[in-house]
Amino acid sequence: MGRYFELLSKDVRFEEGLNACMNCGVCTAVCPAAEFYNYDPRQIVDQVQSRDDETIESLLKSDTIWYCGECMSCKPRCPRNNTPAYVIQALRTLSQKLGFFTESEKGRQQLAIKRTIGQNILSMGYCVHPSIVKAEMHPEQGPVWEWITENAAEVFERVGGNYNKQGPGAMRKIDDETLGELEKIFEVSGGSDFYDLIERFSRKKALEMGMDADKEDYFMQIYTANNGQHSHL
Amino acid sequence: MDTPRTIHRNWKEYQKEIADDHFYYARSCIRQNFFPGSETAYLNILRNDLSLDVYDDPKHTTCTGIGYHTDIVPLETTMTVIARQFALMTEAGYENFLPSCVTSFGLYVEILDMWEHFPELEEKARENLYKATKREFNKPKNLVHTSDLIFHYREKIAENAKYSFVDVKTGQPLKGVEHIGCHYAKIFPSKGIGGSEFPYVLAGMIESWGGTVVDYPERRHCCGFGFRNYLVMANRGYSVANSKKKFESMAPYKPNFIVGNCPGCAMFLDRWQYTIGEMEHKTYGPNGRGIPVLTYEEMTGLVLGYSPWDLGLQMHQVPVEPLLDKMGIPYNAEEKYLGINGKNLGKPQLPQNCVL
Numbered sequence: 001m002g003r004y005f006e007l008l009s010k011d012v013r014f015e016e017g018l019n020a021c022m023n024c025g026v027c028t029a030v031c032p033a034a035e036f037y038n039y040d041p042r043q044i045v046d047q048v049q050s051r052d053d054e055t056i057e058s059l060l061k062s063d064t065i066w067y068c069g070e071c072m073s074c075k076p077r078c079p080r081n082n083t084p085a086y087v088i089q090a091l092r093t094l095s096q097k098l099g100f101f102t103e104s105e106k107g108r109q110q111l112a113i114k115r116t117i118g119q120n121i122l123s124m125g126y127c128v129h130p131s132i133v134k135a136e137m138h139p140e141q142g143p144v145w146e147w148i149t150e151n152a153a154e155v156f157e158r159v160g161g162n163y164n165k166q167g168p169g170a171m172r173k174i175d176d177e178t179l180g181e182l183e184k185i186f187e188v189s190g191g192s193d194f195y196d197l198i199e200r201f202s203r204k205k206a207l208e209m210g211m212d213a214d215k216e217d218y219f220m221q222i223y224t225a226n227n228g229q230h231s232h233l
Numbered sequence: 234m235d236t237p238r239t240i241h242r243n244w245k246e247y248q249k250e251i252a253d254d255h256f257y258y259a260r261s262c263i264r265q266n267f268f269p270g271s272e273t274a275y276l277n278i279l280r281n282d283l284s285l286d287v288y289d290d291p292k293h294t295t296c297t298g299i300g301y302h303t304d305i306v307p308l309e310t311t312m313t314v315i316a317r318q319f320a321l322m323t324e325a326g327y328e329n330f331l332p333s334c335v336t337s338f339g340l341y342v343e344i345l346d347m348w349e350h351f352p353e354l355e356e357k358a359r360e361n362l363y364k365a366t367k368r369e370f371n372k373p374k375n376l377v378h379t380s381d382l383i384f385h386y387r388e389k390i391a392e393n394a395k396y397s398f399v400d401v402k403t404g405q406p407l408k409g410v411e412h413i414g415c416h417y418a419k420i421f422p423s424k425g426i427g428g429s430e431f432p433y434v435l436a437g438m439i440e441s442w443g444g445t446v447v448d449y450p451e452r453r454h455c456c457g458f459g460f461r462n463y464l465v466m467a468n469r470g471y472s473v474a475n476s477k478k479k480f481e482s483m484a485p486y487k488p489n490f491i492v493g494n495c496p497g498c499a500m501f502l503d504r505w506q507y508t509i510g511e512m513e514h515k516t517y518g519p520n521g522r523g524i525p526v527l528t529y530e531e532m533t534g535l536v537l538g539y540s541p542w543d544l545g546l547q548m549h550q551v552p553v554e555p556l557l558d559k560m561g562i563p564y565n566a567e568e569k570y571l572g573i574n575g576k577n578l579g580k581p582q583l584p585q586n587c588v589l
Contacts, residue, residue, distance in 0.1 A: 159543065174291075233470070
């Protein structure tokens with residue numbers, strides 16, 4: 001067994017997600033990512049089950065493993081009960097643990113996600129908060145959303161929300177004791193270490209690219225860069 | 234050929250157990266953000282219209298679902314956060330867990346299933362939780378998505394309905410597109426009403442309340458969220474392209490409205506219509522307008538006679554008034570964008586290149 005295959009096999013999602021794949025391609029046929037990107041989950045599963053270190057390392061460093069949307073459309077369709085999306089989750093985790101994610105344009109985006117969604121979880125107790133869905137970063141949200149964010153407290157109150165206030169209700173402020181528990185959970189269960197690892201490898205890569213990971217321009221680079229080679233549309 | 238008896242037996246396989254009462258409610262990050270009025274209405278409907286007991290606990294947090302599905306939060310961390318939610322439910326004296334988010338629902342179901350297959354993971358989650366918070370938990374006896382409960386009581390709601398999905402001018406049923414959201418039934422089809430192949434949780438509501446359901450080719454296709462594919466600006470083409478595939482597929486059936494199970498799907502199916510309108514001058518509804526998108530709470534609230542602006546329909550980018558007019562629901566257009574006590578909050582700008 002190859003080294004990388006052995007590492008992947010320690011992930012329960014890999015164990016649940018990969019039985020012998022017969023390469024029928026049903027997963028690719030239903031896959032929204034395959035609709036848009038140069039992406040073929042059938043081929044990825046086939047490459048992984050080759051157990052070949054060189055092949056798997058190349059996947060771990062590629063854009064390819066970052067195309068999947070984790071919608072799980074592949075899960076109910078596979079006649080062999082494989083779940084290519086679980087295989088992808090295991091590949092992405094390993095790619096980050098080994099620092100290979102910074103080798104691809106799509107992989108480098110993990111830092112942007114960690115600094116937005118990851119930060120929101122620990123600082124506010126939410127994955128998403130109206131204060132960070134800003135119109136300039138989200139033009140697709142449209143003028144109604146812009147009006148909402150300009151008048152957030154009033155609009156939320158109008159519909160029975162409890163915006164940034166203590167007690168129950170939509171978009172309530174989550175209390176400090178609760179946030180403290182969340183932080184402790186991240187510490188004891190490996191979440192904080194994983195965040196640190198994404199930061200560490202990304203900083204190294206930013207330096208290689210002649211940039212500073214602490215500066216806005218690196219964030220914007222990874223958040224917006226698109227080489228135009230990912231999609232066939 | 235199936236006999237009626239066989240069909241009945243097969244359909245039973247697509248049902249699920251839904252507790253009747255006493256629920257611990259877990260809010261959704263996305264629903265609170267974009268449809269806060271839906272969560273308010275949901276609790277009001279349960280408590281006031283259905284006389285049910287539901288606990289709204291300020292101490293719960295995100296389940297980390299979006300972080301987990303963007304692969305920045307490790308599985309063990311997500312399991313421990315979920316263990317904490319179950320501990321809060323246990324401490325509050327409840328056994329039935331009621332998440333308002335489809336991503337959360339899928340994750341809760343998935344983790345309970347993993348704990349069955351790998352008991353050592355459950356042990357580890359218990360150990361981590363105790364180490365971090367000194368809390369302990371029981372697993373829920375019943376775990377259903379919030380829409381399952383509305384489905385469960387849909388006939389009772391129909392008995393008290395003030396409006397229905399019938400065109401008041403023609404008497405014809407209105408046509409609804411339903412979208413259950415991938416993580417509602419694709420991860421574990423047996424946990425969703427109708428499974429992933431015969432989605433019925435929203436369809437059952439539409440039918441019980443007078444409408445008909447559009448069965449279009451891309452009915453089961455993802456809305457295009459794709460987690461990292463929407464959250465990072467460089468990837469958003471994936472998201473809009475997949476929503477567009479659905480709009481193109483449903484438009485020939487001339488639906489009067491779309492209803493979403495998952496808060497993210499409802500938001501995307503609303504916002505991407507605006508984006509496509511602005512970018513390509515293309516709209517998918519009748520008379521060159523957009524197709525109104527509802528959450529299932531908003532749909533239920535309208536049927537029960539809740540005010541459209543109390544429900545938060547002013548927070549949608551695609552106006553819902555064409556649907557309200559068809560249903561004969563009265564509204565005051567001047568009050569649409571007012572705050573509490575009639576406070577003037579101004580109005581959103583209109584789109585530049587399309588009329589929604």
